[in-house]
Amino acid sequence: MNEVLVIRGARLEGGDAADILVVGDTIAEVGAGLSRAGATNVDANGLVALPGLVDLHTHLREPGYEASETVLTGSRAAAAGGYAAVFAMPNTSPVADTAGVVEQELALGEAAGYVHVQPIGAVTVGQQGERLAELGAMADSRARVRVFSDDGFCVWDPLIMRRALEYAKAFDGVIAQHAQDPRLTEGAQLNEGAVSAELGLAGWPAVAEESIIARDVLLAEHVGSRLHVCHLSTAGSVDIVRWAKKRGVHVTAEVTPHHLLLTDDLARGYDPRFKVNPPLRRDEDVQAVREGLADGTIDIVATDHAPHPAEAKACEWQAAANGMVGLESALRVVQLAMVETGLLGWADVARVMSHTPAHIGRLAGYGTPLEPGAPASLTLFDPAARGTFTTADLHGRSLNSPYLGRDLPGSVRWTLHRGTVTVRGGEVQEVAA
Incomplete structure (x- = not known):
């Protein structure tokens, strides 16, 4: 079962900051001062929500x-x-x-x-x-x-x-x-x-x-x-x-x-x-x-x-x-x-x-705005981060990246796929389909 999340202070598509309440596989609310008993709180101050x-x-x-x-x-x-x-x-x-x-x-x-x-x-x-x-x-x-x-x-x-x-x-x-x-x-x-x-x-x-x-x-x-x-x-x-x-x-x-x-x-x-x-x-x-x-x-x-x-x-x-x-x-x-x-x-x-x-691609349920009722598929990105791209950043089977050793901005901090947390705090998670 997906956890309940309160994402606090994320900049929606780089605009105004807001809280996002995720319940199950859906965005339940978007607004200020949101809370839910037993929810996991995510500090998204300074992060862009996409x-x-x-x-x-x-x-x-x-x-x-x-x-x-x-x-x-x-x-x-x-x-x-x-x-x-x-x-x-x-x-x-x-x-x-x-x-x-x-x-x-x-x-x-x-x-x-x-x-x-x-x-x-x-x-x-x-x-x-x-x-x-x-x-x-x-x-x-x-x-x-x-x-x-x-x-x-x-x-x-x-x-x-x-x-x-x-x-x-x-x-x-x-x-x-x-x-x-x-x-x-x-x-x-x-x-x-x-x-x-x-x-x-x-x-x-x-x-x-x-x-x-x-x-x-x-x-x-x-x-x-x-x-x-x-x-x-x-x-x-x-x-x-x-x-x-x-x-x-x-x-x-x-x-x-x-x-x-x-x-x-x-x-x-x-x-x-x-x-x-x-x-x-x-x-x-x-x-x-x-x-x-x-x-x-x-x-x-x-x-x-x-x-x-x-x-x-x-x-x-x-x-x-x-x-x-x-x-x-x-x-x-x-x-x-x-x-x-x-x-x-x-x-x-x-x-x-x-x-x-x-x-x-006519793919229903994806690419939807971050608003109440939308599927909870979103990315929290830190544009202020910066670091050298290394093989530790690669999670597939192959290493043929042209960016190895190059300084790149930004960092994906959280990724949700229909409410399932696939990346938490920058770390890829083990998920059960």
């Missing part, structure tokens, strides 16, 4: 790649980062392209108990790009899938992409595209530019991302369906999405924390921790995606949490796997890149990391 964070782009690797991550370990990492729900990408083994696999993932998340794990279904069978997967069956399953993606692979065939957009429209689904023209990125290793030329690494041109986004927003406009752009990373991509929104296209877009902060200059040491898809870009691109997030062109921040075993990164750059873990560090990086630069306030952070991702 709705439990929602990540629209997480790789949990199970089933099939448990050496990298499991639903349980990834869920613990998510809770440590302040998350109450994550959307799990389908690049598992077997691929999440049937009702049976997505229901298995849902059940694994329920058994873990830390966050709600919402499966994302593959667009095509086996993520092979040749024929549509069972979108309708996954949508009608107990998992109620509403987001479909072949992330890791671009749905390159325009006819397949059109058919996917049309099919998903029937049940208010969204196609989340990994925008990467495969012919323009064969052998690519790093953003195409001065750094890749200097290091002798095959370039990854921005146009490989931008050309797919341009095609897909036109397809989405043509069929009147919803399109979501995964991990947008270039200034040109921001311009295309901004143009599409002005035309009334139903397009949303995400940016990762690492594309808000890190640049391709970090590759100069050939450290594979900084190898990622899409690659780290130029400083001009970082500034453009920050501005795009600030002005609403980019809708959300999503982690693209991509765990790998040590051997997949402890090798030469060309042989290393793409990807970074990011659940535990995301909110701290957003504070550094967006809040401390004055581009976003805490209410905006709640919007881009909780309210809007839940809305895009």
Whole structure:
């Protein structure tokens, strides 16, 4: 049974301070001077209260790649980062392209108990790009899938992409595209530019991302369906999405924390921790995606949490796997890149990391305002804290973080998932589902 909590003096989404009474799995009251006999009192003076964070782009690797991550370990990492729900990408083994696999993932998340794990279904069978997967069956399953993606692979065939957009429209689904023209990125290793030329690494041109986004927003406009752009990373991509929104296209877009902060200059040491898809870009691109997030062109921040075993990164750059873990560090990086630069306030952070991702994914009961009657999923965050990010901050199975040894602001002090305390005083708890 969940304990009764009185959270005292928290700044609601960074605004006025208030007390929050949590009874069971619900926020019972919000106001001043709240009390309840037998309640646990939480001193939240100076802490920002945010709705439990929602990540629209997480790789949990199970089933099939448990050496990298499991639903349980990834869920613990998510809770440590302040998350109450994550959307799990389908690049598992077997691929999440049937009702049976997505229901298995849902059940694994329920058994873990830390966050709600919402499966994302593959667009095509086996993520092979040749024929549509069972979108309708996954949508009608107990998992109620509403987001479909072949992330890791671009749905390159325009006819397949059109058919996917049309099919998903029937049940208010969204196609989340990994925008990467495969012919323009064969052998690519790093953003195409001065750094890749200097290091002798095959370039990854921005146009490989931008050309797919341009095609897909036109397809989405043509069929009147919803399109979501995964991990947008270039200034040109921001311009295309901004143009599409002005035309009334139903397009949303995400940016990762690492594309808000890190640049391709970090590759100069050939450290594979900084190898990622899409690659780290130029400083001009970082500034453009920050501005795009600030002005609403980019809708959300999503982690693209991509765990790998040590051997997949402890090798030469060309042989290393793409990807970074990011659940535990995301909110701290957003504070550094967006809040401390004055581009976003805490209410905006709640919007881009909780309210809007839940809305895009049609996930009921998450991303809701902190008000009486709402589910008790929330995060208490200390923006005044500061410390070096170390392996002690990582709670998943993999350690491939680009922030190890870096000074980052902020600290997640408490996380609640529907009334269950998953993080208490900065420590991840053992929970019983």
